[in-house]
Amino acid sequence: MRRALKRLESLEGLLLGRGHRTARRNAWVSVQEDRRRARARGEAERLLDSAREGTRHAT
Numbered sequence: 001m002r003r004a005l006k007r008l009e010s011l012e013g014l015l016l017g018r019g020h021r022t023a024r025r026n027a028w029v030s031v032q033e034d035r036r037r038a039r040a041r042g043e044a045e046r047l048l049d050s051a052r053e054g055t056r057h058a059t
Helices: 002-015 018-058
Strands: none
Touching (some): 002 018
């Protein structure tokens, strides 16, 4: 897997200029951060929902 990734990166380096590679890398980092924030939001929502349900059952 790593070998294939390295080959793809070197091919990308030949086809794209340095600026394009940087832009693509930055875009991927942004996608990963968005996914991380979405997971955190989902976890917070589930936690709040379960806390809300717990208080409903207690009364």
